[in-house]
Amino acid sequence: MADSFHKKEQSKKKAKQKQDKIRKMKERKDNNLKGKPLEDMLAYIDENGNISDTPAPMPPGNAE
Secondary structure, eight states, rough: OOHHHHHHHHHHHHHHHHHHHHHHHHHHHHHTTTTTTHHHHEEEEETTSOSSOOOOOOTOOOOO
């Protein structure tokens, strides 16, 4: 028996949602940050309170 218009629309909507879900899962998998080295995850704060990804140079006279 033939499907009604509403059933066809629901079927299309469900198929689109499934494709969107698969696309989102793939994007999350590609942009996964797990397993990256610690240096890539660190952030440094300079004397002005700005955040950067590189450590500030040590001023002369404060050698450790």
